[in-house]
Amino acid sequence: MMNNNISYINEKFVTIEQALIPINDLGIQRGYGVFDFLRVNGNDPLFIDDHLDRFYFSAEVMRLNIQQERAELKSIIQQLINTNDLNHSGIRLILTGGASDDGYKINEPRLSIIQQSLKPPPDKLPETGIRLASNEYQRQLPHVKTTDYLMAIWLQPWMKEKNADDILYHYNGLITECPRSNFFMITKENILVTPKEKILNGITRKKIIALAKKLEIKIEERDIHLNEIKEIKEAFITSSTKRMLPVSKIDDYILSDLYRSEIMQTIWQELINQEREN
Amino acid sequence: MMNNNISYINEKFVTIEQALIPINDLGIQRGYGVFDFLRVNGNDPLFIDDHLDRFYFSAEVMRLNIQQERAELKSIIQQLINTNDLNHSGIRLILTGGASDDGYKINEPRLSIIQQSLKPPPDKLPETGIRLASNEYQRQLPHVKTTDYLMAIWLQPWMKEKNADDILYHYNGLITECPRSNFFMITKENILVTPKEKILNGITRKKIIALAKKLEIKIEERDIHLNEIKEIKEAFITSSTKRMLPVSKIDDYILSDLYRSEIMQTIWQELINQEREN
Numbered sequence: 001m002m003n004n005n006i007s008y009i010n011e012k013f014v015t016i017e018q019a020l021i022p023i024n025d026l027g028i029q030r031g032y033g034v035f036d037f038l039r040v041n042g043n044d045p046l047f048i049d050d051h052l053d054r055f056y057f058s059a060e061v062m063r064l065n066i067q068q069e070r071a072e073l074k075s076i077i078q079q080l081i082n083t084n085d086l087n088h089s090g091i092r093l094i095l096t097g098g099a100s101d102d103g104y105k106i107n108e109p110r111l112s113i114i115q116q117s118l119k120p121p122p123d124k125l126p127e128t129g130i131r132l133a134s135n136e137y138q139r140q141l142p143h144v145k146t147t148d149y150l151m152a153i154w155l156q157p158w159m160k161e162k163n164a165d166d167i168l169y170h171y172n173g174l175i176t177e178c179p180r181s182n183f184f185m186i187t188k189e190n191i192l193v194t195p196k197e198k199i200l201n202g203i204t205r206k207k208i209i210a211l212a213k214k215l216e217i218k219i220e221e222r223d224i225h226l227n228e229i230k231e232i233k234e235a236f237i238t239s240s241t242k243r244m245l246p247v248s249k250i251d252d253y254i255l256s257d258l259y260r261s262e263i264m265q266t267i268w269q270e271l272i273n274q275e276r277e278n
Numbered sequence: 279m280m281n282n283n284i285s286y287i288n289e290k291f292v293t294i295e296q297a298l299i300p301i302n303d304l305g306i307q308r309g310y311g312v313f314d315f316l317r318v319n320g321n322d323p324l325f326i327d328d329h330l331d332r333f334y335f336s337a338e339v340m341r342l343n344i345q346q347e348r349a350e351l352k353s354i355i356q357q358l359i360n361t362n363d364l365n366h367s368g369i370r371l372i373l374t375g376g377a378s379d380d381g382y383k384i385n386e387p388r389l390s391i392i393q394q395s396l397k398p399p400p401d402k403l404p405e406t407g408i409r410l411a412s413n414e415y416q417r418q419l420p421h422v423k424t425t426d427y428l429m430a431i432w433l434q435p436w437m438k439e440k441n442a443d444d445i446l447y448h449y450n451g452l453i454t455e456c457p458r459s460n461f462f463m464i465t466k467e468n469i470l471v472t473p474k475e476k477i478l479n480g481i482t483r484k485k486i487i488a489l490a491k492k493l494e495i496k497i498e499e500r501d502i503h504l505n506e507i508k509e510i511k512e513a514f515i516t517s518s519t520k521r522m523l524p525v526s527k528i529d530d531y532i533l534s535d536l537y538r539s540e541i542m543q544t545i546w547q548e549l550i551n552q553e554r555e556n
Contacts, residue, residue, distance in 0.1 A: 009301065020298035021306065023287060023390050028299065028374065030427035031309035062432065096306065097431070104431060112301050140428055148428055149308035150418055153375070153382060154340065 005084040008076055008113040011067075013083065025110055026097025032106075033096035033147040034058035038203075039118065039240050040089045043081050046240070046278050048074065050203045055093050058144045064095050064109040080115055088120040090241065094147070121243040125268040129248025129255065130237070132178070133164035134226070138171040142198045152179035166237065168250060171198065175224040181237035181245070184208065185224065186263055188233045196221040204238040204271065211270045217263055229253050234261055243271055283362040286354055286391040289345075291361065303388055304375025310384075311374035311425040312336035316481075317396065317518050318367045321359050324518070324556050326352065328481045333371055336422045342373050342387040358393055366398040368519065372425070399521040403546040407526025407533065408515070410456070411442035412504070416449040420476045430457035444515065446528060449476065453502040459515035459523070462486070463502065464541055466511045474499035482516040482549065489548045495541055507531050512539055521549055 007019040027033035036055040039046045052070055059066050068076065077091060091113065098110040135158070137151050152167065159167055168183060169176045176195050177183055182205040184194045192212055194205060212219040235247035235255060246264065248255055285297040305311035314333040317324045330348055337344050346354065355369060369391065376388040413436070415429050430445065437445055446461060447454045454473050455461055460483040462472045470490055472483060490497040513525035513533060524542065526533055 007301065019301045021301055023285065023297045023299055023372070023392060025306075026431070027306050027309075028303075028311070028372070029313075029370075029425065030431055031311070031425045032428055032431050033306070033309070035307075063435070092307075094301070094306070104427075104434065106431070114301060141432065146428060147307060147309045148426060149382075150310055150424060150426055153304070153308055153310050153384070154419065156382065157341070 005086070005115060006080060007115070008080055008111075010110065013080070019112075019114065021096070021110060021112065022099055024099050026100050026103070026106065027094070027110070027147065028096075029100070029103055030097065031148060031150070032062070033094060034062050034064060034145055035092060035094045035147055036145055037090055037092050037240060040081055040086070040091055040115070041120070041275065041278075042087065043078075043085065044278060045077060045081060045091060046275055047203050047207070048077070050206065051093075051240075054145060054201065054203070055095070058146070059095050059109070061141065061144045062146070063106060064097065066095060066109070066111065068111070077113065080113055084115050086115065086117050088118050089115050090118045091115050096147075118241065121241070123272075125265055126245060129246040130165040131163060131249040132166055132168040132237075132247055132251070133159050133162035134168045134170055134175070134229075134251050136171060137169045138176070138198060139169070139200070142176070142200060145200060149179060170226055173226050174198075175226060175229075178237050181239040181242065183224075184236050184238065185228075185232045186234040186261065188231065190218065190233075190263065192217055192219045192263060193224060194219075194221055195224050197223065202238060203240055204243060207271060207274060208238060208267055211267065211274070215266060215270065217266070234264060236264060244268055283364070283393060284358060285393070286358055286389075288388065291358070297390075297392065299374070299388060299390065300377055302377050304378050304381070304384065305372070305388070305425065306374075307378070307381055308375065309426060309428070310340070311372060312340050312342060312423055313370060313372045313425055314423055315368055315370050315518060318359055318364070318369055318393070319398070319553065319556075320365065321356075321363065322556060323355060323359060323369060324553055325481050325485070326355070328484065329371075329518075332423060332479065332481070333373070336424070337373050337387070339419065339422045340424070341384060342375065344373060344387070344389065346389070355391065358391055362393050364393065364395050366396050367393050368396045369393050374425075396519065399519070401550075403543060404523060407524040408443040409441060409527040410444055410446040410515075410525055410529070411437050411440035412446045412448055412453070412507075412529050414449060415447045416454070416476060417447070417478070420454070420478060423478060427457060448504055451504050453504060453507075456515050459517040459520065461502075462514050462516065463506075463510045464512040464539065466509065468496065468511075468541065470495055470497040470541060471502060472497075472499055473502050475501065480516055481518055482521060485549060485552060486516060486545055489545065489552070493544060493548065495544070512542060514542060522546055
């Protein structure tokens with residue numbers, strides 16, 4: 001979230017001191033906004049078309065009109081990347097409701113683009129897994145990448161009490177996702193499974209589903225019941241920032257150390273290949 | 279939401295052009311913030327202690343520390359009111375998560391106070407009731423006045439399609455509240471009833487419960503089931519801005535024109551008396 005460089009706000013490139021938005025924006029007053037976040041390798045934005053597809057989709061569902069056509073938006077992003085010239089970074093596109101006369105009606109949404117330095121994910125699949133604590137919660141408008149992370153931040157002390165590194169949401173007995181990542185498990189029959197409904201459609205998730213089909217890894221997009229946790233062989237979470245993180249524990253259930261299995265290694269390597277081909 | 283006057287942001291009184299906050303505030307990035315809104319009659323803030331009680335409560339639940347002690351905060355609010363010197367207005371206190379290094383951790387919350395002109399509520403209880411459309415939804419952390427109005431704004435076109443003026447939330451078969459108002463009904467036995475659980479504790483609601491007890495109006499705080507709608511004699515919603523608004527219709531159920539009943543009139547008059555005594 002540190003952006004000690006140039007941002008793009010209100011159709012202008014601005015310094016960090018000028019990276020401000022009016023207090024009457026619906027994004028502040030009413031938490032009404034969407035965003036997207038993509039990783040940038042050198043000056044090369046990764047999977048930008050996938051991210052822009054989702055950004056325009058989020059905006060449309062929320063009735064937030066993006067003034068810029070895709071080509072123009074891409075050009076602005078590339079200009080920003082070239083100007084800041086960071087080694088490895090993230091671009092955050094933020095679209096808020098904008099100023100509103102009555103605090104409710106959407107007039108002209110406001111686009112802000114900020115860039116921040118980012119540690120690149122490691123070359124090798126991490127050996128140490130993360131611990132997840134499951135919590136009952138369903139994100140509002142789950143297919144939309146809204147700025148609503150109220151529960152995720154509010155639950156941080158609870159998560160630490162549970163000695164966990166991240167939260168695994170479930171609702172009505174079904175596992176959905178982590179606050180900023182998608183969830184995958186590998187069953188004892190070596191089937192890769194990921195929840196299908198009421199989740200954010202992550203870009204890394206999408207890549208993995210496609211490559212699994214290409215590499216003939218058995219994959220199912222389907223409901224995962226909470227009581228399946230004790231049947232999991234391996235699990236991992238995915239995001240554009242982290243690529244993949246193996247899971248070592250879900251609540252009290254300790255996963256075997258098999259998470260450096262061939263399936264996970266193959267997916268990891270293929271994701272790196274796709275980033276290189278980007 | 280128009281504040282064409284002086285605001286208080288980052289511990290300074292600022293003009294509208296300076297009423298800006300950094301894009302990296304958790305209030306924008308993660309929708310993490312609370313607020314309160316109080317009506318100001320001339321230069322007299324109404325029920326300020328009730329609002330500050332709730333504001334400090336909201337802040338505490340969200341782990342957002344308010345730097346200012348209550349006396350100091352009251353003095354800042356009064357200074358702002360005296361400076362802007364508006365006829366009738368609203369004061370909005372906004373407490374956002376502030377700048378965050380990692381976009382998740384709360385460091386120093388940011389307090390913003392803005393004031394806006396407001397049409398005063400009428401002298402007499404409005405004769406025309408409003409139409410409510412019921413929608414299944416439960417606000418996150420309902421006792422906390424968070425800035426999360428994502429669903430309220432998102433549902434506006436749906437509400438208009440239903441020819442309604444406001445939304446009535448229900449969840450698990452129970453009526454809770456409107457997005458910005460509390461709900462009251464009067465039964466055929468002349469009992470005033472308002473939901474007790476999973477709602478925001480409105481200041482006007484609190485006043486009405488207290489005055490009903492004083493005036494020996496029978497009142498119950500309890501669950502209201504959706505299937506009780508068809509048994510309602512009268513209904514109204516309450517808020518600091520509107521005081522009370524009679525309800526003429528809930529979904530397809532048309533309420534009788536008895537909503538100008540003695541009970542409602544008595545409450546209305548007593549609320550005005552309390553504002554005068556403020």
